[in-house]
Amino acid sequence: MELLGKRIVLGVTGGIAAYKAAELVRLLIKQGAEVQVAMTEGATHFVTTTTFQALSGKSVFTDQWDARMPNAMAHIDLSRQADLILVAPATADFMARVAQGLADDLLATMVLARDCPLLLAPAMNRQMWESPATQRNVTQLAADGVQILGPASGEQACGEVGAGRMLEPAEILEAVLAFFTPKVLAGKQVLITAGPTFEAIDPVRGITNLSSGRMGYAVARAAQQAGAKVVLVSGPVCFSAPHGVDRINVRSALDMHAAVMARAAAADIFIGVAAVADYRVANRAEHKLKKDTGGVPPIELIENPDILAEVARLKDGPFCVGFAAESQNLDAYAQAKRRKKNIPLIAGNLIQDGFGGDDNRLVLFDDAGAHPLNPAPKSVLARQLVEHIATLTGKN
Ligand code: PMT
Numbered sequence: 001m002e003l004l005g006k007r008i009v010l011g012v013t014g015g016i017a018a019y020k021a022a023e024l025v026r027l028l029i030k031q032g033a034e035v036q037v038a039m040t041e042g043a044t045h046f047v048t049t050t051t052f053q054a055l056s057g058k059s060v061f062t063d064q065w066d067a068r069m070p071n072a073m074a075h076i077d078l079s080r081q082a083d084l085i086l087v088a089p090a091t092a093d094f095m096a097r098v099a100q101g102l103a104d105d106l107l108a109t110m111v112l113a114r115d116c117p118l119l120l121a122p123a124m125n126r127q128m129w130e131s132p133a134t135q136r137n138v139t140q141l142a143a144d145g146v147q148i149l150g151p152a153s154g155e156q157a158c159g160e161v162g163a164g165r166m167l168e169p170a171e172i173l174e175a176v177l178a179f180f181t182p183k184v185l186a187g188k189q190v191l192i193t194a195g196p197t198f199e200a201i202d203p204v205r206g207i208t209n210l211s212s213g214r215m216g217y218a219v220a221r222a223a224q225q226a227g228a229k230v231v232l233v234s235g236p237v238c239f240s241a242p243h244g245v246d247r248i249n250v251r252s253a254l255d256m257h258a259a260v261m262a263r264a265a266a267a268d269i270f271i272g273v274a275a276v277a278d279y280r281v282a283n284r285a286e287h288k289l290k291k292d293t294g295g296v297p298p299i300e301l302i303e304n305p306d307i308l309a310e311v312a313r314l315k316d317g318p319f320c321v322g323f324a325a326e327s328q329n330l331d332a333y334a335q336a337k338r339r340k341k342n343i344p345l346i347a348g349n350l351i352q353d354g355f356g357g358d359d360n361r362l363v364l365f366d367d368a369g370a371h372p373l374n375p376a377p378k379s380v381l382a383r384q385l386v387e388h389i390a391t392l393t394g395k396n
Contacts, residue, residue, distance in 0.1 A: 002177055002379070004032030009078060011087035011107045012052070013094040014042020016157040017123035017166035021088055022047060024169040025055040028176065036078060038062070038107050040094065064106040079114040086176060087111070088149075089123030089166045092134050098146070099137035119179065121149040121172050126162030149175045174221070174243040181383070183227030184390035190228040191267035191318065192220045193260060193274035193307065195235030197253040201299060202285040209275050212356050213237030215323070215349075216273035218382035220245045226386050228269070233259045235274055253277050253304035264311045267318040269389060272308040275325065275355075280304050309341040319393050321385075322346040325354050334365050345392060347385055364388055 008028055012021045021037075028035050037052040038061045049060040059068065061078060079085060087094065087107070094108070098120070103109040111118060120141065128134055129151060138148060150167040167175070194216020199207040213234060220232040221242035230245045233256055241247035250256045253276045264270060279301035289297050312320045320343040324334040327350065334348030345366045353361040353375070362381050364371040366388075373384050 001032035003028060003180065005034075006032070006083050006180060007034045007036070007081055008176070009036050009038060009082040009085045009110065010052075010056075011085060011090075011094075011111070012037060012039045012043040012047070013087060013089060013091045013107065014040055014045060015089045015091045015123045015166075016046060017089035018043045018046035020166060020169050022051050022055055024088055024172055025052060027169055027173045029056065031173065031177070033176075036061075036082070038078060038110060040105055040107050042091070042093075061106055064109055066106070076113055079110040079116070082114070082116050084117055084119065084176070084179065085111060085114055086119045086121070086172070088119075088121035088172055090120040092122075092124045092128045092131075092137075095120060095122060095134065095137050095141060099140040099144075117145070117147065117179070119147045119149055119175065121166050122151045122164070123166035124151075124164045125156060125158050126160055126164040129164035130162075147175075147179070171243050174225075178225040178244070181222075181225040181227075184387060185223055185269075186227035188223075188228045188268040188393075189266055190220075190223045190230045190269045190271065191233070191260065191263050192216060192223065192230060192271045193233045193235075193256060193276070194220065195237040196275050197235045197256055197277045197304075198251045199253065199277045199280040199304075200251075200284050201281050202287065202289045204288055207277060207279075207281065208236075209277070210355050211235070211237075211275035213239055214356070214358065215354060215360060215378050215382070216271075217242060218378040219271055219273055219385060221379070222382035222386045223269075223271075226383075226390065231263055231267075233263075233274075253280060253307070257305045257307050257310075260307050260311065264314060264317060269321065269393065270308070270311045270318040271321040271323075271389075272311075273323050274307075276307060277304055306341070308343065312341055312343050319344060319389070321389060324348045325351050327351045330363060331365070331370060334363065338365055345389065366392060 012018050035056045037056050052060045097108045103112045152165040153163045154165050195213035196209045196211040220230050224230045224244045232245050232247045248259045250259050282300040282302040308322050322343050324337045326333045330348045338346040348363045360378050361375040362373045
């Protein structure tokens with residue numbers, strides 16, 4: 001419920017992507033937002049007002065002269081109540097009208113009369129997007145402080161391929177969440193590891209662990225939404241990178257070590273969330289091990305480099321944050337890891353709380369002692385961790 005208490009006017013204009021706005025309403029409401037839909041006349045040719053009314057639980061407005069507004073000022077009343085106006089999809093025509101300050105229908109009038117921020121998610125044919133007129137309008141809108149989300153590239157409804165597709169509803173939701181997040185890490189470069197590593201025994205087998213990557217991906221997303229430029233070095237997981245995060249895929253601890261060390265000097269903050277294998281296989285077989293060769297194949301282990309400790313030793317290196325997953329004695333073991341790796345902050349979690357699921361329970365340990373956080377979804381804990389990091393790095 002990251003948008004609890006936020007009032008969002010969702011403007012829908014007349015393009016085929018209007019059907020995706022229905023899913024967007026559902027996602028915004030799931031996060032606790034109050035959504036008021038306003039449609040252009042064109043949009044009603046693609047999706048009915050009934051669809052949006054059913055999903056938002058509110059009457060949908062399409063007409064400037066709507067008799068439901070006792071003072072006949074729908075444009076003022078609706079936009080004054082909003083924390084944000086989001087128009088998705090925004091057609092080329094609608095963007096042109098907003099850029100020109102036209103007020104020739106309810107939605108355009110609301111946009112002109114607003115005293116809240118405006119986000120537009122363009123959706124149009126690639127030639128319309130690339131046309132000099134649209135690009136002029138985009139430049140003008142950006143100069144007027146309007147945030148443009150996308151568009152994405154890919155196959156279009158008209159059969160052409162190129163830039164102009166509306167971002168997916170989940171991506172627009174991420175942009176809205178980012179919009180409401182205080183930018184406590186603005187200007188910072190944050191390097192994060194996430195997920196498990198995979199240490200090969202032979203070409204098909206390996207040693208790994210049960211880290212899903214959820215915690216690390218949540219931290220990456222929270223840092224990105226807090227204004228940081230985020231690079232995520234990820235072991236094998238089944239998620240796509242959070243919107244706006246630069247992901248580097250790795251498999252083994254050695255791969256992760258190389259990817260991190262190549263980028264650590266440029267980072268302001270390094271957060272090691274990955275469950276990195278402490279050991280790799282020294283006698284990795286080039287070919288698949290056969291069962292019937294007599295006896296159990298011996299597996300020799302050799303220690304992996306400690307990535308976090310190595311980054312923490314860098315001269316003028318980033319502010320380092322570790323994670324510690326323990327099955328007992330969380331405080332003592334996590335604090336001991338913090339001291340051993342010589343890092344200012346470590347987030348401790350119990351294995352039964354942290355591995356795999358959507359929720360977790362974290363205790364943050366720093367020079368001031370232990371800061372237990374309430375059990376919560378990993379997304380919420382990640383935001384609290386980011387705020388704690390921002391406070392500590394702000395003091396440096
Ligand atoms: O992915 P999820 O399913 O969401 O689960 C999240 C998590 C439980 C994996 C995560 O919250 C967590 O606790 N990650 C750290 C796991 C751990 O116990 O790591 P460790 O004790 O082996 O290492 C301590 C710290 O050193 C960690 O920051 C780790 O990334 C880092 N490390 C460890 C070994 C190594 N060779 N290099 C490292 O950088």
